Amino acid sequence: MKLIDTLFKICSCEQDAQGGFAVVVKPQCDHPIYSGHFPDNPITPGVCLVQLAKELASHCWKLPLEIKGIKMVKFLNMLVPDENVTATCLLRYDSLTGTLQAEIRNSEMVYAKMTLLLK
Numbered sequence: 115m116k117l118i119d120t121l122f123k124i125c126s127c128e129q130d131a132q133g134g135f136a137v138v139v140k141p142q143c144d145h146p147i148y149s150g151h152f153p154d155n156p157i158t159p160g161v162c163l164v165q166l167a168k169e170l171a172s173h174c175w176k177l178p179l180e181i182k183g184i185k186m187v188k189f190l191n192m193l194v195p196d197e198n199v200t201a202t203c204l205l206r207y208d209s210l211t212g213t214l215q216a217e218i219r220n221s222e223m224v225y226a227k228m229t230l231l232l233k
Contacts (some may be wrong), residue, residue, distance in 0.1 A: 115117075116169065117162060117165050117166050117169055117187075118139075118166075118169050118170070118173060120142065120145060121138065121141065121145045121147060121158075121162060121166075122139040122141055122143070122166055123139065123140045123142060124137060124138070124139055124170075124173070125138040125139060125140055125200060126138045127173070127174060129174070134204065134205055134206040134207075135170070135174040135203075135204075135205045136202055136203070136204055136205075137170050137173075137174065137202070137203045137205065138200050138201070138202050139153065139170075139200065139202075139203060140199070140200045140201075141158060141193065141195040141196075141199060141201070142195070142197060143195040143196065143197060145174055145195075146169055147159065147162070148195055155191040155194075156194065157193065157194055157195075158171075158192070158193040158194075158225075160180070160187070160189045160226065161191065162213075163218055163225065163226045163228075164181070164184070164187060164226075164228060164230070165191070165228055166203065166218070166229060167203060167205065167214065167216035167218070167230060168180070168181050168214070168216055168230060168232065170203050170205060170216075171205055171207050171214050171230075171232060172214075174205060174207075175207055175209075177209075178180065179214075179232040179233070180232065180233055181230055181231070182212065182231040182232060182233040183230070183231035184228070184229075184230055184231070185213070185229040185230070185231060186227070186228060186229045187226065187227075187228040188226065188227045188228070189225070189226050190223070190224045190225060190226060191223045191224065191225050192225070192226065193218070193225045193226075199220070200220065201218050201219065201220055201225060202218070202219055202220065203216060203217070203218050204216065204217045204218075205217070207232070211231075212231050212232045212233055213229060213230070213231060213232075214228075214229070214230040214231075214232050216226075216228050216229075216230065
């Protein structure tokens with residue numbers, strides 16, 4: 115299941131001088147996943163944050179990337195969907211090693227940090 119344009123909408127996408135990207139996304143509060151995870155206290159599932167990082171890397175670098183392995187994932191705070199919440203995904207991709215460094219955060223907190231191996 116594709117998460118971009120369903121669970122998350124891209125608000126902006128900017129490339130930095132080093133070739134990385136900062137992508138601002140907004141969780142879609144009415145997505146059915148939140149009614150099951152959890153109905154009275156919805157949070158974004160961690161696996162969705164991993165998939166989001168992979169999809170955003172494919173989108174930014176315009177490559178059909180897939181997850182080959184996960185070197186490290188840390189879920190540090192819960193991303194709670196709210197109409198006023200956005201998250202910034204900071205992405206750095208090394209095409210020689212297939213390594214994606216991703217951090218999903220807002221101005222106050224980091225939701226997740228990960229290192230993915232993509233192919």
